[in-house]
Structures are given as C-alpha cells and as structure tokens.
Amino acid sequence: MKKTLLILSLVAMMLVTMIPVSAETTPGQDYWNEMKKLYEEWQAMESEAVLQLELNFPGEMEQTFSIHVTSQSDMDEFDSYLLIEVTSDDLEMEIPTIEMYTEGTNFYLNQEFVLFLAELAEMSEEVAFEEDFILIENSQTDLQLDSSFLVQILEVLETMEFDFDLNMTLEDDAYHLELDADDIIDLLDAYLMFVITNMDELSTLMGMPQEEVELTEEELKEVLAMYEMFVRPMLKEAKDYIAGSTYKQITTFEEDSYQEVATFHLKTPEGEMKLSMDTTATRLDKADFQLPTSFKVVTEDDIAMMMLGGIEHEVTSEVVVVAVFEVDTDMVYQFDEYDFSEQEANITISTDGRSYIPTDLAAELFDLEPTPAEEVMTIKSLEDYGYTVDWDEASRSIIVSLETIY
Numbered sequence: 001m002k003k004t005l006l007i008l009s010l011v012a013m014m015l016v017t018m019i020p021v022s023a024e025t026t027p028g029q030d031y032w033n034e035m036k037k038l039y040e041e042w043q044a045m046e047s048e049a050v051l052q053l054e055l056n057f058p059g060e061m062e063q064t065f066s067i068h069v070t071s072q073s074d075m076d077e078f079d080s081y082l083l084i085e086v087t088s089d090d091l092e093m094e095i096p097t098i099e100m101y102t103e104g105t106n107f108y109l110n111q112e113f114v115l116f117l118a119e120l121a122e123m124s125e126e127v128a129f130e131e132d133f134i135l136i137e138n139s140q141t142d143l144q145l146d147s148s149f150l151v152q153i154l155e156v157l158e159t160m161e162f163d164f165d166l167n168m169t170l171e172d173d174a175y176h177l178e179l180d181a182d183d184i185i186d187l188l189d190a191y192l193m194f195v196i197t198n199m200d201e202l203s204t205l206m207g208m209p210q211e212e213v214e215l216t217e218e219e220l221k222e223v224l225a226m227y228e229m230f231v232r233p234m235l236k237e238a239k240d241y242i243a244g245s246t247y248k249q250i251t252t253f254e255e256d257s258y259q260e261v262a263t264f265h266l267k268t269p270e271g272e273m274k275l276s277m278d279t280t281a282t283r284l285d286k287a288d289f290q291l292p293t294s295f296k297v298v299t300e301d302d303i304a305m306m307m308l309g310g311i312e313h314e315v316t317s318e319v320v321v322v323a324v325f326e327v328d329t330d331m332v333y334q335f336d337e338y339d340f341s342e343q344e345a346n347i348t349i350s351t352d353g354r355s356y357i358p359t360d361l362a363a364e365l366f367d368l369e370p371t372p373a374e375e376v377m378t379i380k381s382l383e384d385y386g387y388t389v390d391w392d393e394a395s396r397s398i399i400v401s402l403e404t405i406y
Contacts (some may be wrong), residue, residue, distance in 0.1 A: 029172040034253045039075065044284035046072045049277060057271030064089045069201055075285040080240050081289040101291055105138035108292050173174040179247040181267075185239045192231065229324070229333070229395075231403050242268060256283035318404055319388070323365060325379060325398040326356065334365055348376065355379045355398060366400075 042357040051067040066087045084098035088183070099110040114134055118127035124277045148384065168177045199215055249262040259280045266273045275297065324333045325345050332345040356376040363371045368385055379398050380389050388401045 014085055027175055028166060028167070028168040031168060031251065033316045034258075038258070042075050042283050044072065044074050044076075044287040045281050046070075046284055046287075047279060047281035049279040051278075052276045054274040055271070056273070059269065072225060072284070072287045072289050078286070079102075079291065081287075083225065089388070099133075102288075102292060103132070106135060108133040108135050108295055109284040119327075121246050129296045131296040133296075135292075135295040137299050139299060173252060175249075175251045176251075177247075177249040177251075181245040182239050184247060184315070185235050189235050192227070196220075196227065222263070225342075226333075226335075234394075242266060253261045257281060285364045304387075319401050321399055321401045322387070323400040325355070325357070325400070327396050327398065332357075332365065347379075 004390045015317040015406075018397040036295045037238070047070070049067075049069040051069070053065040054068065055063050055065075056063050068085045069082060071080055071082040082098070083101045083104075084100065084332045086095040086098070096112040096116050097110075098113045099108075111129065111134070112128060113131055114129075118124050156237070165185065166177065168175055170176075170321060191257065197220070247262070249260065251260045252258060257280065260277070261279075262277045264273075264277075300310075320335075322335055324335075325331075325347060326333070327347060327349070330345050330347050331342055333342045334339065346358055346361065350356065356378055359372050359377045360376055362368055362377055362379075362382070366385060366387065372381075381398070382400055383389055386402065388403070390399045390401070391397075392399055
C-alpha cells in the first residue's frame with residue numbers, strides 16, 4: 001500500500017474524535033482522564049443514542065432523519081452489537097432496521113440492510129446471498145482492536161499541543177465545549193499536522209508495516225511543503241465557507257455511567273446541516289450478546305471487485321493538478337498519484353508576458369510526444385498536448401492540470 005493512502009487512513013482514524021487535550025488541572029484534562037478511565041476500567045457497557053439529522057439544501061435536499069441506536073459492547077475483546085433504526089419525514093423512504101456486530105476490526109451486517117444498499121446501487125445481482133449476515137473481514141492491516149488500543153490512541157493524542165484554546169469549562173459537574181467555525185477548522189488543522197508528523201508511531205499502533213509509512217526527513221519536508229502549498233490555503237477558505245457553524249457538547253460523568261448531548265450545526269452558502277445527539281452509556285459486568293452463526297464472508301478486496309463490476313460500463317473523469325510553476329521562486333512542483341518532486345524551472349518571461357521553459361525539461365515532466373524542436377517552449381503550449389494551463393494570481397503560479405478518464 002502506498003504512503004499517501006496510508007496517510008489518508010491515519011487522518012481518517014484521528015478525525016473520529018473531537019476530544020480536546022490541554023494542560024493538567026484544566027477541565028479539558030479532567031475530561032480526558034475521565035474518558036481514559038472509562039476504557040481502562042469498564043469491562044462492558046450498554047448505550048442508547050438518539051440522533052436527529054436535518055438537511056436543508058434548497059433545490060437539492062430538504063429532509064430530516066431520526067436515528068435511534070441501542071448497543072452493547074465487550075470492552076476487553078472490543079466486540080459489540082448495535083441495533084439502528086432510521087426513519088425519515090419522507091414517507092416514501094423506508095430504511096430497514098440495521099443490525100451490526102463488530103469483532104475487532106471485522107464487522108457483520110444483516111442481510112436486509114445489505115440488500116437494501118445493493119438495490120440503491122443497482123447491484124442486487126452481484127450482492128445476492130442467502131445467509132442472515134455478511135461478515136466483512138479486514139484484509140489490509142494486522143490491527144488488533146481492543147480497549148488497550150484505544151487507551152494507547154488517547155495517550156498518543158494527549159501529547160498534542162494546540163496553538164489555540166478550546167475553552168472547555170466545568171459547570172455544575174458537567175463539561176461544556178463550544179466551537180465556532182474557526183475553532184473547528186483549527187482543530188482539523190491540528191489533527192492533520194499531528195498525523196503527518198507522527199506517522200511512525202501511529203502506523204505501529206494501527207498494525208501497519210512501519211517501513212511503508214515511515215517518512216525520511218526529506219520526505220517529511222516534501223509532505224509539509226505540499227500541505228502548506230495546497231491544504232492550508234484551503235483550510236483558510238473553509239473558515240469563510242462554513243462561517244456561522246458551531247459545535248456544542250455537554251458531558252456528564254457518573255460513577256458507572258455518562259451522558260453526552262451534542263449539536264453540530266454546519267452552515268454553507270448552499271444550505272445547512274444540523275445533527276443533534278443525545279447519548280447515554282452504562283457500565284455492565286458482562287455483555288449479553290452472541291455473534292452471528294449464519295454469515296457469508298467477504299473481504300474489502302471482494303467489495304472492491306463487486307463495485308468495479310457494478311460500474312464497468314460507466315465512464316468517469318476527474319481533473320488533477322500535475323504540476324505547479326512558481327514564477328517568483330523559479331521552481332516547478334510535479335505531482336503524480338503517490339509522489340511529489342520539485343526542481344528548478346528556468347522560467348524566462350518575454351516582453352509580452354509569455355512564460356517559457358526549456359523544452360527538454362517539459363519533455364521530461366510531461367512525456368511530450370513528439371518533442372518540439374525548439375530549445376524553449378511556452379508553458380501555455382502544453383495545451384496542445386491535452387493539458388490545461390491556468391494562472392493563479394494569488395500565488396503567482398502557473399497550474400498545469402490534466403483530465404483523467406477511467
């Protein structure tokens with residue numbers, strides 16, 4: 001598995017939590033310690049969550065979903081059972097009850113819900129099976145998922161340092177957290193940077209071969225340069241894009257239970273989403289459920305093959321950036337699917353404002369066939385070879401992109 005894909009996997013793993021970390025003796029650290037205590041000391045738990053999801057995107061989707069989740073979890077083995085019921089204000093939409101069991105990194109889904117998803121994807125024939133459940137086996141990593149793994153993740157996250165204050169407070173024995181749009185994006189930025197700079201430790205925790213994700217000092221510099229060039233400017237734009245968004249959370253811990261009430265209100269120019277959650281959990285001595293005995297085993301690779309079979313007649317495309325020429329620094333940054341490189345561009349600018357580069361450099365970067373006979377060529381002339389060339393005034397860069405059809 002390539003490094004870029006593993007980086008994205010780690011990012012996704014880290015973003016499943018919004019737990020704030022802060023210095024000792026603060027409400028944030030006390031909250032953190034309560035969460036660690038739960039995973040360290042509880043043998044099993046049962047929980048109930050009531051969620052409401054409101055989508056209001058005029059002209060696209062205006063719908064409300066009510067979601068009720070009951071579950072039991074074995075905290076030592078990290079097995080669990082979830083019963084999920086979803087209803088909608090769209091009376092024509094009938095979503096079957098979802099039954100899901102987890103066994104470490106593997107999970108089971110009930111037949112009725114799987115066939116419902118297959119019908120939506122127009123893949124009923126590819127997914128047909130007789131067993132009561134399908135068992136989706138993890139075939140990508142050697143991750144051993146149990147309560148000790150989560151405690152280790154929490155301990156790693158505890159080393160994070162923020163350049164901003166999340167302002168968690170303790171009022172009437174309840175922990176309060178409120179984030180605005182800037183806080184949400186700053187928190188995302190902090191997690192992304194933490195993942196990038198702690199790849200080796202996180203990959204070891206997740207059962208990934210360290211040699212596949214461990215970055216050399218030079219590779220880390222390249223990744224951070226890409227982050228600064230492409231991701232961080234987008235994060236700044238994201239703050240404006242979701243201006244007015246909020247996340248609010250109130251958590252109360254008792255001796256053998258806890259309750260968390262949270263609301264995430266996402267606002268965008270196109271519309272808004274509001275997710276409210278009310279979750280309670282109670283400590284158990286032992287979980288009371290059995291894993292299914294009637295199931296069909298599939299792996300992640302099997303699912304990928306089924307999906308490919310379902311879209312083999314479809315043609316899709318995307319436009320990807322393949323190179324960026326920075327005029328002021330005279331550097332060119334080249335990107336492919338899994339890698340990044342940089343070198344001097346030797347750009348010359350004519351009196352009429354056209355940007356030229358050596359033809360042999362262009363042939364090397366873009367595999368030009370046939371190669372022009374002239375010693376230099378305009379970057380704009382790459383459009384004759386199927387590329388798109390655009391000028392970005394903000395970064396004073398020439399961006400070369402290519403439409404990929406697959």
